[in-house]
Amino acid sequence: MRGLILGALVLPLALVGCSPAAVTSEAPMQSADASACAARGGEMKQVGRLQSWQCVIRYADAGKRCTDGDQCQGDCRVEGNSGLTPGAAVTGVCQATSDRFGCHTPVEDGRAGATLCID
Incomplete structure (x- = not known):
């Protein structure tokens, strides 16, 4: 009986290292994905809290x-956790890359939207 209980406790711990997040974040990128990304002018990078591989494109x-x-290839935004009131008149800047993670306030029709923080 002790062996059964001990096995039930040890097995889940042994499987933790095999979780999809751990495998995905450290797995080498497939050359097809990297080639397709490079063809679009991008670079494969680990982004976000889970450090998932994504093609990140720099906007001209x-x-x-x-x-x-x-007016932009990407979004018009105010970078960071700006504290702007939604609806306030504001001028933003075109986002630098296609990386969607971090905090920013979108700008549409010269007005601030709600600040978004994406992990």
């Missing part, structure tokens, strides 16, 4: 002043 208009996302 990064940092350009804007008042709406239609």
Whole structure:
């Protein structure tokens, strides 16, 4: 009986190292994914809290002043946890890369949206 109980406790601990998050974040990128990303002008990077591999593309208009996302390759935004009141008049900048993680306030029609923080 003790062996059965001990086995029930040890097995889950042994399997923790095999969780999908652990395998995904450390697994080498498949060359097809990396090649497709490079063809789009991107670079494979580990991003977010889970450090998942994603193709991150740098936008040519990064940092350009804007008042709406239609003026940018990516989004028009105020970077960081700005504390801006949604609806406030604001000028943003075009986002630098396609990496969606971190905090930012989207800008549409010259107005601040709700600040988003994405892990």
